[in-house]
Amino acid sequence: MPEMTYVAAIAEATREEMERDESVYLMGEDIRQSVYGASAGLVDLFGEDRVIDTPLSESGFFGAAIGSSLVGQRPIVETVTSFFWVGMDQMISQASKMRYMFGGQATLPVTWRARMFYARGAAAHHSDRNYPVFMNCPGIKIICPTNPYDAKGLLKTAVRDNDPCILFEDGIAISSRGEVPANEDLPNGELLVPFGEARIVREGTDVTVVGVAGGVAHAEAAADVMAQEGVSVEVIDPRTLVPLDKKTILKSVEKTGRLVIADPAHKVCSAASEIASIVAEEGFWSLQAPIMKVASEQVNIPYSPALEPLVYPTPERVVAAIRETLS
Amino acid sequence: MPPDRDTLMLMLERMYRIRLFEETVIEIHSTGELQGPAHPYIGEEAVAVGACAALRDTDYIAGNHRSHGHPIAKGGDLKRALAELLGKQGGYCHGKGGSMHLADFSVGILGESGIVASSVPIATGAALASKQQGKDFVSLVFFGDGASNQGACHESMNLASLWNLPVIFLCENNQYAITTSYKNSVSVDHVSDRAPAYNMPGVLVDGQDAIAVYEAVTVAVQRARAGEGPTLIEALTYRFEDHSLGLDRIRKSAYRSEEEVEEWRKRDPLDIHEEALISTGVATREECDAMKSDVVVLVAEALEFARESPYPEPSDLFEDMWADPIPAP
């Protein structure tokens, strides 16, 4: 199977979807020069009408993307998670609510692709892991691909989905390379990963570790460490947070009796909080130990290299949490 | 009204400070000592220096992601600035903010924003307070041509005009927002052309000429202090370096030609200011050189201070979160 980078997988999915459907177009800041790497060459292929460089106006162009989707277009909007705050009114007041408010008349197939930078010395304004904020607002589907395969397959699904979707491109995951099958080797000739289906990254029997976004890599690293001690860790990547595949998580906890969640978002009202509460409500009688959340400290992201690493989950912190559930 | 000799010399000194500071930043970034993004201000020094020379210490400024030069021009301490860049305890923000947030509140700097245009309403609010408090403090905000397209910017200008606030909107039009030319992002020929829509004066000034900037800002300051409201000034300038250190993926020539960069480099604001001082007999070449040598020492001392300053302790992580602390969650 051919290997590719996460960013190349995003680029390939974008190109394929734009080739397949004329109504798909890409919009964002500096995308023709491909500042974030995933839109290189697209303007040459599809022209300036479908690869649109915008002014710095997130409120305006997010809203324009939403408006265009209302009448038949399928925009992909490229941005950075921290810039969501600027366009938030359009995302929440409009995209997430219009369909419901208008009694199902509105269909809003708009997809945001947001680079989620953190842990790179960029301070509090450029380190937002804000998917839980959107989880709290009904009406937007939330996708967190953690490898090139899922990045490609989930982006293609998002573009075809008829609701607003946000793809969080985790800063840890985007440096990954991995196998992505060529279309001709696939039964349907294309790679589509469905929403709401978790991936069991590795099977195990003693502890379940759910990784969210960049937390998946930490969960895997922690599972390696524990394996050397004879502890069998099951690692689950939910892949989409809305919809969330709670069945797979509950089934795993039923087997292991223990749950650790690694989530780079701030720990209060995080994705980890939601998963923990679901298991507490619906899987309580399977639990043999308290659920452990390994999430970011409830503090803004400091710039200093001496402080920033203290904030986020790490494989070591996941290992410590696993040990605690076993003790 | 041209600046007096002391002001002219102060402007020159501050320009040297910014230039040598930025050259040091580029150097320590290239060796990996400084990590994370940093946006060099080289080529645009005349804007910060001309503007801040027209302000008093009690006046406010706010900046953006490209704001190493603004606090230095306002009189911020070089040592604490470099210590902040290295994420040290001795930095302005004790290492919490870094390159995009070099704020020294003690000299009226109300902070910088990594979110483009996000400081514009903040500066507008400071001007509102100045008016409410019966003070004659003026507020000045530096923002880019890219920022000028944000709703926050347009909304602030409308508010400031409506409420007659003592605020100066100083657009540093360095002609690009990362790779996007302002000609492809601004719907009028010049950002300053928008001023009539807000019912305020709009002024276009040569941003390579510190004296011209000083004069334009001085007029705006007088207006603001006299209670006559805001002014929009556009300083046409140019960024000599890349958008951000470490962002090598963007080919330099892909969005602006080498020739264009070379043409603008010929209009180096430091040369222009030195020339102006020497040709009018305000300073001699030797005096300029001596001043520059002094600044070389200052910046070297600042770097030494920054290097020797300790890193914050792990226990500092939760410091500065709250003014009235609450228990940890």
Ligand SMILES: Cc1ncc(C[n+]2csc(CCOP(=O)(O)OP(=O)(O)O)c2C)c(N)n1
């Ligand atoms: C709201 C927001 N959108 C996008 C960015 C990414 N970004 C950082 S600087 C920049 C360009 C800013 O251009 P301009 O305002 O002209 O300032 P300059 O960098 O030219 O000084 C962009 C797009 C950001 N930081 N904030």
Ligand SMILES: [Mg+2]
């Ligand atoms: Mg600019």
